[in-house]
Amino acid sequence: MRPAFLYKPRRRSVLARIPAGRRYRFPERFLFGAATSSHQVEGGDTASDWWRYERLDGRVRNFFNYPEFAQHWKSDHWRRAEDDVRRMKEELGLGAYRLSIEWSRIEPHEGQLDRAALGRYVALCAALRAAGIRPCVTLFHWSSPDWIWDHAAEQETGWYEPGIVGRFARFCEAVVPALAPHVDFFCTLNEPNIFLYGGFSEGLLAPGHRRSDRALLPVLNNLLEAHVRAQAIIKRVRADAEVGIAHSFGVFEAASSWNPVEALLAAQVEQQFTWSLLDACATGTMSYRTRDGGLHRVTVPGLAGSLDFIGVNYYERAFVRVPALFDLRRLEVLHDHHGDKEIWPREIYTRGFLEVLEAAGRRYGKPLYVTENGRAHPDDRERAAYLREHLRTLGFALTERGLDVRGYFVWSLLDNQEWAHGFRPRLGLFEVDYETGARRLRPSGRAYAELLAARAIET
Numbered sequence: 001m002r003p004a005f006l007y008k009p010r011r012r013s014v015l016a017r018i019p020a021g022r023r024y025r026f027p028e029r030f031l032f033g034a035a036t037s038s039h040q041v042e043g044g045d046t047a048s049d050w051w052r053y054e055r056l057d058g059r060v061r062n063f064f065n066y067p068e069f070a071q072h073w074k075s076d077h078w079r080r081a082e083d084d085v086r087r088m089k090e091e092l093g094l095g096a097y098r099l100s101i102e103w104s105r106i107e108p109h110e111g112q113l114d115r116a117a118l119g120r121y122v123a124l125c126a127a128l129r130a131a132g133i134r135p136c137v138t139l140f141h142w143s144s145p146d147w148i149w150d151h152a153a154e155q156e157t158g159w160y161e162p163g164i165v166g167r168f169a170r171f172c173e174a175v176v177p178a179l180a181p182h183v184d185f186f187c188t189l190n191e192p193n194i195f196l197y198g199g200f201s202e203g204l205l206a207p208g209h210r211r212s213d214r215a216l217l218p219v220l221n222n223l224l225e226a227h228v229r230a231q232a233i234i235k236r237v238r239a240d241a242e243v244g245i246a247h248s249f250g251v252f253e254a255a256s257s258w259n260p261v262e263a264l265l266a267a268q269v270e271q272q273f274t275w276s277l278l279d280a281c282a283t284g285t286m287s288y289r290t291r292d293g294g295l296h297r298v299t300v301p302g303l304a305g306s307l308d309f310i311g312v313n314y315y316e317r318a319f320v321r322v323p324a325l326f327d328l329r330r331l332e333v334l335h336d337h338h339g340d341k342e343i344w345p346r347e348i349y350t351r352g353f354l355e356v357l358e359a360a361g362r363r364y365g366k367p368l369y370v371t372e373n374g375r376a377h378p379d380d381r382e383r384a385a386y387l388r389e390h391l392r393t394l395g396f397a398l399t400e401r402g403l404d405v406r407g408y409f410v411w412s413l414l415d416n417q418e419w420a421h422g423f424r425p426r427l428g429l430f431e432v433d434y435e436t437g438a439r440r441l442r443p444s445g446r447a448y449a450e451l452l453a454a455r456a457i458e459t
Helices: 049-053 068-073 077-092 115-130 163-179 192-200 214-237 260-283 350-364 380-399 443-454
Strands: 023-025 031-035 096-100 134-140 185-190 242-248 251-254 285-289 295-299 309-313 317-321 332-334 368-372 405-411 430-432 439-441 456-458
Touching (some): 023 380, 031 134, 031 443, 077 115, 077 439, 115 134, 163 214, 185 192, 185 214, 192 242, 214 242, 214 285, 214 295, 260 285, 260 317, 260 350
Parallel strands (some): 031 096, 031 405, 251 317, 368 405
Antiparallel strands (some): 023 456, 317 332
């Protein structure tokens, strides 16, 4: 399939309109950080469903083209965590670090907790606090223990069955009290919208299913209930903790600027993908529209008002295309990363970034944290340009639009396995040698460190 941008003959300016010659200062309490997820960087965990998934033929691009060190140890963060904390402090000057807890490490066999693994996470969070770095913990970042699945009948087990909510809550009951002395900032879920569609509809993420929208309803309900249970556990253990969801914000436009049908459908896709789950966290009921025209409502007790903040994961815009004008069932959502994501996102579209920040702030009245933003590119100057333009836009949003944005986390601290796209995309502030695990701070990382030290950016 051709890249999406070829279908838009006249593209709008990709950068938000920001006055030149300004200097935007960030508040002293504003958090500058970086983010990772456990499965992508830790390595050495053979109990997760992703460990199995990535070894199945064709499931992860270029996986076996990389050294055995990377296949097993990823970016080796599990064994090098203390040194990585030192680098965060000394080489970057970070004020915060977003990490996830690997459920399969804590509970490698159902009902059997690994106290040593839990202790290692506790020690990591304590070390971050001691270094003046605030840990933000994500409890579910897409990988689950492999034991939740019956691989002979996957589509009846795992995240499809109601029992998963109690199992996830048991994991949270073990983890949250142990971390609470050091952690007051939690994301219950990472990008549940991407997990839902990528894993259960498009077959791009574990478990790799391609099912109808209606078949996804039990998974959606279980994700919402899992969030509610986790939020309740966190608040019971530490009432002053901030609890949110790191949500993927997609900006969708018509692939053909002349086509009003595509424009209308792009708005509907954006509502479904970006806003419907957050609307549900405000109201308690999610409206879920299937591609066959059905409208379903999922109501979850305790969901309304369950977010203290909204985590904004923003990267790019996408395009909606209808190949045949009246055949809406063939609607396509197109991206421009050409499949391998070595360059992703290809464009710098800060106008979309500003739009979602303003819309989220206006729509929900909650504090915002940019919990992910970054770029894969073989030319580090392009990575630096992406970060610079988004930080300029963020400075404008804070200073001139008065938005309540309280932190910014670069994705990613380290080069990592970019899920099904393998190791080819390089997103790290630190470059990782996949033969040895050695780290080197990129020039884009040094530029980010300089901005953190100045707490200001020039336009």
